[in-house]
Amino acid sequence: MRKNIVYSLVLVFVLIGVFGLAFRAQQAEASGTIYIKADGSVGGTTYIVSDDNVTYTFTADITDTIVVQRSNIIIDGKGHTLQGLGGEGFYLAVINNVTIRNTNIKGFGVGIQIIFGSYHNTISGNNITTNGIIGIQVGLWDMDDSSNNNIISGNNITANDYYGIYVGPSTSHNTISGNNIMEPREGLDPIPYGIFLEENSGNNIISGNNIVGLCLKGICGEGSSYNTISGNNITNNVSDPSHYDPYNSLDGIHLVSSSYNTISLNNITANHFGIWIPLGSHYNTISGNKITDNSYGILFNGYYISGGPSNNNIIFGNNITANYWNGIYLDESSNNTISGNNIRGSCSGIELVTVSNNSIVGNNITNNWMYGISLGGSNNVFYHNNFVDNTQQVSQSGYNSWDNDIEGNYWSDYTGVDSNHDGIGDSALGADHYPLMGPFHSFNTTLGKYVNVISNSTIESFQHFESNSTIIIHVSNMTANQTHGFCRISIPYQVMSEPFNVTIDGVNPTYWNYTLYDNGTHRWIYFEYEHTTREIVIIPEFPYFLILPLFMIVTLMAVIVYRRQLKKGNIVHQE
16 A cells, blocks of 8 residues: 555656656746756856866755756766755756766755666765655656666665665666665654665666665565675664564565576665565575574565465575574475575574475574474475474474485484494484484585585584695584594595595594495595594595606606616627
C-alpha cells in the first residue's frame, strides 16, 4: 500500500515537473528558473559564472531549479547551497558528460534528476538533503529510459523522504559508489528505500556505500538483473525486530524477481532481514558477506510472500552470525548451493522448507541454540559440513543424502571409533554412512584447486608453494590433553603428482597410508602423529622440478666418465 502511494506521488510529481519545465522554457526566465544554456550562457542568475563555458561555479547560495541544457561541462557549487520549494534541483534531460559537484542541494521534490537518455554524467561530493521525494533520480519513473553509464559517488544523501537514489526502468551500467545514505531525523517515518533499482535495470554497480538508519530497504531491486552489489555497509535499518510486516519489512538488501546478480563483501548488520530474495529469483551469487545481528540472515522466498521458486542460486563463503531466527532460510526452491559458510548463533543455522535437490556442502554450522539444520524436503545432499555444539544438530523430514559415498559430515557429538585408520568413523550416524572423525577444511591454492583436509588438530596455517610443488601445514592440539593427531587429505593431481612424501617436524609420521583412495583426479592420503605444535611438509617423493636437473647431472657425469675412459684407451694404444 505504501509503495503504491509513493508510485502515485512520484508519477504526479514527474508529470508536473516535465510539463512545468516545458512551460517555463516557453516563458523564458520570468518564472525564476535558472538555465545553463546550450550556447554556454547562463540565464536567471548572476551567481553562476564561467570563464570558458566549460566549468561553471557558484559564487553564492541560489534558490530555484537549474535546468542544464549544455553537455560536456562541470558545475561546481563551491560549497554553496541550491535550495527550492519543490520541483527539481538540477534537471538534466538528454544531456551527457556533465559533472555536478560540491553543492548543497535541499528542499526540492527531487534533488537531482537525470532523465531522457542522459549518459556519462557524474554526481560527486554533494550534500543532498531534505528533498521531498528523491535525492538523486536516474531514469524516468515507470517508463523505459536508457539513462546509462552515469556515476554517482561520494555524496551525502540524508533525510530525503522516499528514496535516497532511484534508478528507473531499463536504466543500466550506472555506478553508485561511496555514498552516505542516512536518516538522521528522529521521530519521523523511515526513508523507504536507500537505493532502488526499478524493473529491467541491469548491469549497475553499487559499491562501497554506507546505508544507515531506518531505511525500509537499504538496497532494493525489482525485476533487476546482472547487477553487482559489493562492499556496502548496510546497518541499523530496523525499527522493531520483534515485529514482522512483510509489506513494510526493514531489509538490508531486497531483490524481487531478480536474477544473475552478485552480492558480495557487504557488511549487513542489525536489519530485520539481512538479504531477502523472494519470488522467482535465479542464478544469484551471494558470497563473502558479513551478515550479523539481523532478525534473519539470508532468505529466499518465504514468510507470507508467495510466488515462484528461486532456483540455481549460490550462497558461498559468508560469515553469518548471531542472526536471531535463521542464518539461512530457503523455501520452495531447488538446485541451490549453500557452501563454505560460517553459520553460528541463531535459532536455526539453516532452515529449509519444501525444498529439493539443493546442495549443502562444507559449511561450519555451530552453536545454534535450537537446530543446526531444520529440514523439510527431499533429495537434498549434505556433506563436508561441520556440526558443532548445536542444541540439536538436525531436525528433518523427507529422504535426503548425508554423504557423497566417500565422506560425510563432522558431528561434534559422534562417539564412534576409527579402527582402520582412514579418518572415517567405523559406524554410521543415522543416514550419514561416512561420519568424519575430525572437522572438514578446504584450502584454495595458487592454481585455483582446493586441497581438502579432515583433521582432529587445529590447523593454524596452510601454504601451497607452486614453484616447488610443496604443501606446508602447521597444526596444534585442539585440547590441552590431546596426544594423538591425524590428517586425511585429498590432493588434486594438478597440485601435486604422486607418490608423496610426508614429514612431521622433519621425520616420518607414526603411521601413514599414501594410497588410501584415488578417483582419477585426486589422491587421498592419511597419516598420524603424536601431538604438540607440528609442521607438516608434503612433497612428491621425486618432485618434478628436480627431474630435469638430475637428468642433466647424470648425463654430464656419463659424458665425463666416457671421455676419461676414451682418453685412457688412447694413451695405452700409444705405448
